[in-house]
Amino acid sequence: MAxxxxxxxxxxxxxxxxxxxxxRDGVVRAGGLTR
Known part of the structure; x- marks a missing residue:
């Protein structure tokens, strides 16, 4: 690892x-949960 x-x-x-x-996280955080 190191x-x-x-x-x-x-x-x-x-x-x-x-x-x-x-x-999905970007679209949901961009205007998916807000819309």
């Missing part, structure tokens, strides 16, 4: 590069 940029990037990239949870 020295493995591959595992750190792979663990921090999936949740941030997810078009399902990221776009």
């Amino acid at each position: 020295g493995v940029p591959g595992e750190d990037l792979v663990v921090v990239r999936p949740p941030h590069r997810v078009p399902g949870r990221a776009e």
Whole structure:
């Protein structure tokens, strides 16, 4: 974990590069729950 940029990037990239949870959270927080 401390020295493995591959595992750190792979663990921090999936949740941030997810078009399902990221776009849903962004749309729901942008004007989904407010509308």
